[in-house]
Amino acid sequence: MHLPRSLQELIDQFEALPGIGKKTAGRLAFYLLNVPQERLSRFANALLELKTTTKKCPQCFNLTEDDMCSICADTHRDTQVICIVEEVLDLIGIEQTRKYNGLYHILYGRVDPLNGMGPEDILIPQLVARIEKHEKPIREIIIATNPNMEGETTAMYLKKILSELQVKTKQTFTISRLAYGLPMGASIEYADYGTLGKALDNRGAF
Amino acid sequence: MHLPRSLQELIDQFEALPGIGKKTAGRLAFYLLNVPQERLSRFANALLELKTTTKKCPQCFNLTEDDMCSICADTHRDTQVICIVEEVLDLIGIEQTRKYNGLYHILYGRVDPLNGMGPEDILIPQLVARIEKHEKPIREIIIATNPNMEGETTAMYLKKILSELQVKTKQTFTISRLAYGLPMGASIEYADYGTLGKALDNRGAF
Numbered sequence: 001m002h003l004p005r006s007l008q009e010l011i012d013q014f015e016a017l018p019g020i021g022k023k024t025a026g027r028l029a030f031y032l033l034n035v036p037q038e039r040l041s042r043f044a045n046a047l048l049e050l051k052t053t054t055k056k057c058p059q060c061f062n063l064t065e066d067d068m069c070s071i072c073a074d075t076h077r078d079t080q081v082i083c084i085v086e087e088v089l090d091l092i093g094i095e096q097t098r099k100y101n102g103l104y105h106i107l108y109g110r111v112d113p114l115n116g117m118g119p120e121d122i123l124i125p126q127l128v129a130r131i132e133k134h135e136k137p138i139r140e141i142i143i144a145t146n147p148n149m150e151g152e153t154t155a156m157y158l159k160k161i162l163s164e165l166q167v168k169t170k171q172t173f174t175i176s177r178l179a180y181g182l183p184m185g186a187s188i189e190y191a192d193y194g195t196l197g198k199a200l201d202n203r204g205a206f
Numbered sequence: 207m208h209l210p211r212s213l214q215e216l217i218d219q220f221e222a223l224p225g226i227g228k229k230t231a232g233r234l235a236f237y238l239l240n241v242p243q244e245r246l247s248r249f250a251n252a253l254l255e256l257k258t259t260t261k262k263c264p265q266c267f268n269l270t271e272d273d274m275c276s277i278c279a280d281t282h283r284d285t286q287v288i289c290i291v292e293e294v295l296d297l298i299g300i301e302q303t304r305k306y307n308g309l310y311h312i313l314y315g316r317v318d319p320l321n322g323m324g325p326e327d328i329l330i331p332q333l334v335a336r337i338e339k340h341e342k343p344i345r346e347i348i349i350a351t352n353p354n355m356e357g358e359t360t361a362m363y364l365k366k367i368l369s370e371l372q373v374k375t376k377q378t379f380t381i382s383r384l385a386y387g388l389p390m391g392a393s394i395e396y397a398d399y400g401t402l403g404k405a406l407d408n409r410g411a412f
Binding site for chain 1: 208209210211212213215216219222223224225226230232233234235236237238239243245246247248249250251252253254255256257258259260261269270271276293294295298
């Protein structure tokens, strides 16, 4: 069926987004037919300005519209702890726990040799440079890569170069990583062997 | 956490769409950070032009950018059959079956007294006017409202006024409606009583 051009274009644009299928794309576009023009304009503006107003923080590479991101610029944060994450969304997830008060370093990817991604293709050189010229001595570096094959590979590689950096820069920071175990609300019956094994390995005094 | 303004605005706009939650909105916005500016511009343009280039067909009220919709303008369609649907998406669904070659009439809503929607609030008066001044005699009117409370109410009301119209305009069209029964691929075990009851009532020779 022949739909009006801009409606079809909007459906196509929604459908090109990850996780949005044909039906959902149609529903969203038809929904927007009934919202005020002003809301469409705001949506359009946000799209147009997305990349022009969004920069990366020169220290941690978090997204920002200022010279430095709100986390690095926050004087109340512990500058002696750095948490390494793969993506900005990981940082947002950790921030939402309200359990972490240090800084971050975003890699924008993971070591993934099968897809031709080596350590130089993500922001590991920038991390090394940052640690080498860090003002206050670093107390702890938390590796918060994803618990999957690529994230593990990245974590192993990071551990190796961070250990070498400790010797080279004469710093004695702790290298830690996020705990593995059963997720909250899970049932042991349905847990996969890998997770259950980790939960046993990492069991603690109660 | 403080995100760049246009990124946060984009997340808010996605989150305001039906069926899109906070997490999905974030994922979509971050995904768009990495697409070419040209794609963002096309997306923005589709939003801006959505309502200005989209008109309603004066005959069936389907969406169009021309004077008449592509279905009403198609000379190969059977103009003696009209299918009444609630929304444009219902029309698209029926078109995709490729089993219907008649015209449509879109109500843009349903009779829903609990929400203050009467027959005058949807395009029923326009349907009546259309039937009264229809050129060729109408052979069949298919009621394709949704199989729920409001759709049923609408169907009952339509049946009543269409019967009255037959007398008034001296036309003898059939009034039909979509079949009720088990959906394809369903299992009887899990079918609700209403559907299973309809499937029994409407059983046919095999």
